[in-house]
Amino acid sequence: AQSVTQPDIHITVSEGASLELRCNYSYGATPYLFWYVQSPGQGLQLLLKYFSGDTLVQGIKGFEAEFKRSQSSFNLRKPSVHWSDAAEYFCAVGNNDMRFGAGTRLTVKP
Amino acid sequence: GAGVSQSPSNKVTEKGKDVELRCDPISGHTALYWYRQSLGQGLEFLIYFQGNSAPDKSGLPSDRFSAERTGGSVSTLTIQRTQQEDSAVYLCASSFSGASPWNEQFFGPGTRLTVL
Numbered sequence: 001a002q003s004v005t006q007p008d009i010h011i012t013v014s015e016g017a018s019l020e021l022r023c024n025y026s027y028g029a030t031p032y033l034f035w036y037v038q039s040p041g042q043g044l045q046l047l048l049k050y051f052s053g054d055t056l057v058q059g060i061k062g063f064e065a066e067f068k069r070s071q072s073s074f075n076l077r078k079p080s081v082h083w084s085d086a087a088e089y090f091c092a093v094g095n096n097d098m099r100f101g102a103g104t105r106l107t108v109k110p
Numbered sequence: 111g112a113g114v115s116q117s118p119s120n121k122v123t124e125k126g127k128d129v130e131l132r133c134d135p136i137s138g139h140t141a142l143y144w145y146r147q148s149l150g151q152g153l154e155f156l157i158y159f160q161g162n163s164a165p166d167k168s169g170l171p172s173d174r175f176s177a178e179r180t181g182g183s184v185s186t187l188t189i190q191r192t193q194q195e196d197s198a199v200y201l202c203a204s205s206f207s208g209a210s211p212w213n214e215q216f217f218g219p220g221t222r223l224t225v226l
Contacts (some may be wrong), residue, residue: 032213044201044217090153098143098166098205098215102152 002027004093006101013081014109021076021104023091033074034092035065036100044090050074061085083108112136116202121213122224123192131187131221137203142185143205143215148198151209156200159185160207192225199223 005024013019025031033050050061055067065076074091086108091101115134124219135142144156147154155169159179170176172200179184179185197220 034214036217043219044203044212049214092215094213098158098213099155100145100153 002031002064002094002099004091004099004101006091007101008104010105010107012107012109015083016080017091019076019078019081019085019106021089021091021106023074023075023076023101025072025091025093027072027093030069031093033065033067033072034098035059035063035076036090036092037061037087038090038103039087047076048087080108081108083110114202114204114216116200116218116221117207118221119144119219120222120224122226125194126191126226128188128190129192129223131189131200131223133185133187133202133204133218135183135185137183137214138206138215139204140182140207141205141215142179143203143212144187145201145203146171146198147201147220153201156187188225192223194225197223197225 003026007022023046035047036044037047038044047063048057050057050067058064063078065074067074086106088103088105090103092098114136117132121129140161142159146154146156156165157170157177174190177187199220201220202218205213205215
């Protein structure tokens with residue numbers, strides 16, 4: 001069965017610091033991989049996605065993610081966090097049968 | 111074009127009552143998903159419709175929950191005999207089908223359900 005694990009429930013970083021949010025998955029084949037962001041009071045917005053090809057993908061708002069097949073991971077990164085990045089981040093994997101992780105809440109300290 | 115729409119945006123009901131939540135997917139999207147997001151929780155998969163295939167109901171938490179999708183478009187999530195633990199935001203998403211790069215899910219704004 002497929003599953004998605006986001007090991008960190010809550011992360012706090014200082015503004016300007018780098019960020020890495022972890023995502024591990026279990027899936028029978030190479031899945032499609034996504035990161036979504038949910039800002040307070042907002043709907044989910046797609047940050048980036050990976051289907052094939054270059055394992056480092058660029059997304060909106062300065063985010064990137066790297067697919068590592070050997071580690072079954074798709075970690076999200078940003079070199080310098082802004083206060084407006086405070087939100088809930090969800091990793092999703094799958095094909096037609098998408099599954100989401102439980103989310104990581106990001107707090108940004110001034 | 112129009113995105114995924116959900117109605118009502120807010121629903122307050124009394125314990126034991128039945129509620130219906132509606133989702134209008136993006137035109138042309140054959141896949142439709144329902145999720146539940148409880149306070150402090152992540153996205154919990156409930157049910158998935160793909161075209162005319164039998165839906166994947168593996169995420170429904172109890173037999174009080176059911177969903178229909180009429181004509182391959184609009185979907186209704188029904189919760190019977192609501193309980194206070196059903197209070198949550200119910201999200202609907204749709205996507206193109208098939209093993210293609212167009213598998214991105216587009217989310218509606220959600221219905222916030224409060225069971226008193």
